[in-house]
Amino acid sequence: MTSRNHFHQVALIGKYQSTGSGTSGAASRQGLDAIAHYLMDQGCDVVLEADTAANMGMARYTAMDVAQIGSHCDLALVVGGDGTMLGIGRQLAQYKVPLIGINQGRLGFMTDIPFDDYQNTLGPMLRGIYEEEARSLMQGRVERDGEVVFSALAMNDVVVNRGATSGMVELRVEVDGHFVANQRADGLIIATPTGSTAYALSAGGPVLHPAIDGWVMAPIAPHTLSNRPIVLSNASEIAIEIVSGRDASASFDMQSLASLLHGDRIVVKRSQHQVRFLHPKGWTYFDTLRQKMHWNEGVA
Known part of the structure; x- marks a missing residue:
């Protein structure tokens, strides 16, 4: 050695x-x-x-x-x-x-x-000789009748989706116990900065730099066009309750799925753990954006 x-x-x-x-x-x-x-x-x-x-x-x-x-x-x-x-x-x-x-x-x-x-x-x-960065994780859980029936970590996002053959779902959204809105949409995405370049981006959400202590909350095909993505502090606890809609599900990084019933609550908060990434010396997040999102294409 x-x-x-x-x-x-x-x-x-x-x-x-x-x-x-x-x-x-x-x-x-x-x-x-x-x-x-x-x-x-x-x-x-x-x-x-x-x-x-x-x-x-x-x-x-x-x-x-x-x-x-x-x-x-x-x-x-x-x-x-x-x-x-x-x-x-x-x-x-x-x-x-x-x-x-x-x-x-x-x-x-x-x-x-x-x-x-x-x-x-x-x-x-x-x-x-390298650059180091830390990426935040979410801890998500599904509560049913006051009991936790499912829990998982997510690095990208937690997504609540309508059923494949059903119409919109209605979701009651709370942040830190404060009522935000009842939203009718195909679903709702809660994304970390890492996940801001994934599903949330296709739903119209912003790209978040990994150093920002925030999350994106982005509706999927909302019924009301004024229902826009919002950036929240990742110190917040977000709760999403299923009000109506059939065959809704929750996914955690598109890996773990839980079938949801009316009254179920999906609760998302910041995990105590972070993922440590190492990059070549001189690397910046903007290098990744340029390369993967082709920001320089068409520039003379």
């Missing part, structure tokens, strides 16, 4: 869910294997996240589950897309393990290192 190395035990997490055993699966395995060998050449002890190792047939590496990674590793390297990063970020936040993302997906707002350039980029970062 080289003395200059800032990180010693590094976990690799891959995008195994959608690869399977075909060509894309083989390419993903080869990519992970190449990154693992590069890390070992840099003096790192490398482990694979257990599901990654099992599903991609990489049994020759030491495997750890998320709790073990949180206890033993001082860096997690996520190879995939934003969905992969969202999933592992929620799980590792409580352990304060920093994350670096290598993009093998499409957009890559959070996995910002191109796969083809990982060696040039990772070298200085492994020696402690």
Whole structure:
């Protein structure tokens, strides 16, 4: 192990869910294997996240589950897309393990290192030369008759949606116990700054810089056009009650779903945990916006 190395035990997490055993699966395995060998050449002890190792047939590496990674590793390297990063970020936040993302997906707002350039980029970062930022998380829960029937963390957003074949839902919205409005819409999005470039953006919400301690509350196709997105403090507690509408559901980062009944309350507040991201030295959030949202296109 080289003395200059800032990180010693590094976990690799891959995008195994959608690869399977075909060509894309083989390419993903080869990519992970190449990154693992590069890390070992840099003096790192490398482990694979257990599901990654099992599903991609990489049994020759030491495997750890998320709790073990949180206890033993001082860096997690996520190879995939934003969905992969969202999933592992929620799980590792409580352990304060920093994350670096290598993009093998499409957009890559959070996995910002191109796969083809990982060696040039990772070298200085492994020696402690990087930018660090923290991203906030939401803690969401569904209350029914005064009892919590569902709870989950979200890094992007909490979304209340109407049923696929039904009309609008009516939602009673409160902030810190204060009545805001009864809203008729296809749904309502509560998004973190991280999630402000996801579903909330397509609903007309603003882009929030990650340093802002705020959330976006954006209606989806509201009945009243004056019902506009609003930015709220993330110290607030938001409660959404289902007043009417059939087959409504709540989703947390589009991963966890809960079927909702009239009178159910979806309560969202700031989590005590944050996700730690590491970026190449000199990186800024505006680099990501320019690259992923093509802000420079058409500029002479």
